[in-house]
Amino acid sequence: MARISFQHVEKTYDNNVTVVPDLNLDIKDKEFVVLVGPSGCGKSTTLRMIAGLESITSGELYIGDRVVNELQPKDRDIAMVFQTYALYPHMTVYKNMAYALQLKKTPKDEIDRKVKHAAEILGLTEYLNRKPRALSGGQRQRVALGRAMVRNPEVFLLDEPLSNLDAKLRTEMRAQIAKLHKQLDTTFVYVTHDQTEAMTMADRIVVMNKGVIQQFDTPAHIYDHPANLFVATFIGSPKMNLTDVLLEKKGNTYYIKNEDLHFAIPAGKVNATFDQYVGKTVTLGIRPEDLHIEKIMVDTYPDAIFNATLDLVENTGSEMNLYFNYHGKDMILKTPSRFDYKDGDTISMAIDKNKIHLFDKETGKAIS
Amino acid sequence: MKKKSKLDFDKTYVWMTIPLVALFFLFNTYPLIKGFLYSFTNFRGYGSYQSVGLRNYLDLFTDARVDHSYLFTFGVAICVTILVNVISLVLALGLNSKIKFKSGLRALYFVPNILGALVVGYIFNYFFTYILPAFEKMLFGSGSSILASQKWAWVAIVIVCAWQAIAMQTIIYISGLQTVPEDVYEAGAIDGSSGWTKFRTLTLPLILPFVTINLVLTMKNALMVFDQIMALTKGGPAQSTESISYLIYNNGMSGGQFGFQSANAVLFFVVIVLISIFQLKFMGKKEEQL
Secondary structure (H helix, E strand, C coil), X not given: CCCEEEEEEEEECCCCCEEEEEEEEEECCCCEEEEECCCCCCHHHHHHHHHCCCCCCEEEEEECCEECCCCCHHHHCEEEECCCCCCCCCCXXXXXXXXXXXXXXXXXXXXXXXXXXXXXXXXXHHHCCCCHHHCCHHHHHHHHHHHHHCCCCCEEEEECCCCCCCHHHHHHHHHHHHHHHHHHCCEEEEEECCHHHHHHHCCEEEEEECXXXXXXXXXXXXXXXXXXXXXXXXXXXCCCEEEEEEEEEECCEEEEECCCXXXXXXXXXXXXXXXXXCCCEEEEEECHHHEECCHHHHHHCCCCEEEEEEEEEEECCCCEEEEEEECCEEEEEEECCCCCCCCCCEXXXXXXXXXXXXXXXXXXXXXX | CCXXXXXXXXXXXXXXXXXXXXXXXXXXXXXXXXXXXXXXXXXXXCCCCCECCCHHHHHHCCCHHHXXXXXXXXXXXXXXXXXXXXXHHXXXXXXXXXXXXXXXXXXXXXXXXXXXXXXXXXXXXXXXXXXXXXXXXXXXXXXXXHHHCCCCHHHXXXXXXXXXXXXXXXXXXXXXXXXXXXXXXXXXXXXXXXXXXXXXHHHHHHCHHHHHHHHHHHXXXXXXXXXXXXXXXXXXXXXXXXXXXXXXXHHHHHCCCHHHHHHHHHHHHHHHXXXXXXXXXXXXXHCCCC
């Protein structure tokens, strides 16, 4: 059993900078958890605390049923893949992978079997006698994975393993790592600042900011129900459009209102907290793909339509991104359809009312 | 107006180079050639002389004093090389770790390097002649200077040479240790290496190029030991601490053996070059291309 549990963990460096103030997190056995957040949010520090490369200032960290605060990295039954690969430059690929086993005094034939097996899975068999410098970035990263695999660890830690690879290779390796998780059937903790990696690989995502967990949930739930403005804008690309609106109540129906919008919030979106916001300004969030220019959608939501002048039309091949400014806020509309719009065109667009998000303007917390 | 051509530009560099080349030739190359020519004569440093062909070179191999100086010099050089490199590496590991006053300590350990060899030699001379025997007397009842001992005077030479050489070699080792990426150590820590294993399997192989350089430099410098002997023993007692350089200087300049010691100098030059080449080749094979 390799569940990982942080209980009131704090990390403060010698210079009195607190990176992680009070972390509580339970990662289940065999789960693939991705820690995601902007640079300096404490995600790498959190991972390095699991590895034992950073000491814990206070609180308790469990791996399985053991408190590992004082345990040396080698005694934690973990393996780690570094962003820079951290291969041993003076050893061949074979020796890089065999190193940990040799230190554990594993019998030679067993080492050989394990290394060759890992090399086969990762397609490294023909490179076993090469030194890291003779390998490409992608191959080096596979060696780093292989080095972790042969140890058969309880916990697999990956610190931004794909950020030094080019876009195409990154997509390939993403699939390979996801496959590896299924094959190895162990706990994976993966750190990245790339929300696509987080969305595609994770069983559950931890979104962090300033050392504090913003939300810990499945990718789909985080995307559809962001807990606050930070999560809403961090997850999703292009990011969520935000604008200030007024919340009104007439009878039992709640309305959103501003200069050119006035529509009823679908009953399914409403909850008990709404009453305290009536008459107040709240932040309305709309994902770029929930804004529509197709005629059928414009006809469906006649009360949730507004006009905007396009600043930029971007064609990515599979979809179009239309950039515009709405009441001083830069916004994006994403559509899979092809239109012949040009910069400067004024168009009408409809908001998919069932997909709107409302946030407390002061605290940023989600209210819908 | 005359346009500056590319040729004029190049001439500037020529004019910058010529004085230096001339000086180098005058004070280095010319004496070298002159010395080489004298090595085939029986020149005493003054008066007339004749060519003796290769006799000086043949005599070098049968001269007991020359033989002894080679034995002594190589003995000292090997001891100094081992001592310096072991101590420097240990110091560098310490000064590269997370300790307080790191920069201050690094500066302190570098001080011996900026002192002149003769100055250091005379300070140690005082230490070995007066202070150490006094301590010995306090502890054991009697004491004498090791500089006066035919058996132990060489140890004093080794200590002084090493004390001064450690400064520079430590700095080189520190810069070597800084080239090893921290994440390699972190990966090593997770893989289970620590202490001696970590040093043997990760640190040492990765700083091997620096070990090579240090071995060659220390060996070469120690083979040319001269100032320390001038300051400490002047080759004595009873010629027991005569190094090759000291013998060349002493007998060549004031012993009437200018031609003969010129031959010795040429041979010594060849020996040092051969040793350095051997070290570089041998260690080069062990070094990893990173």
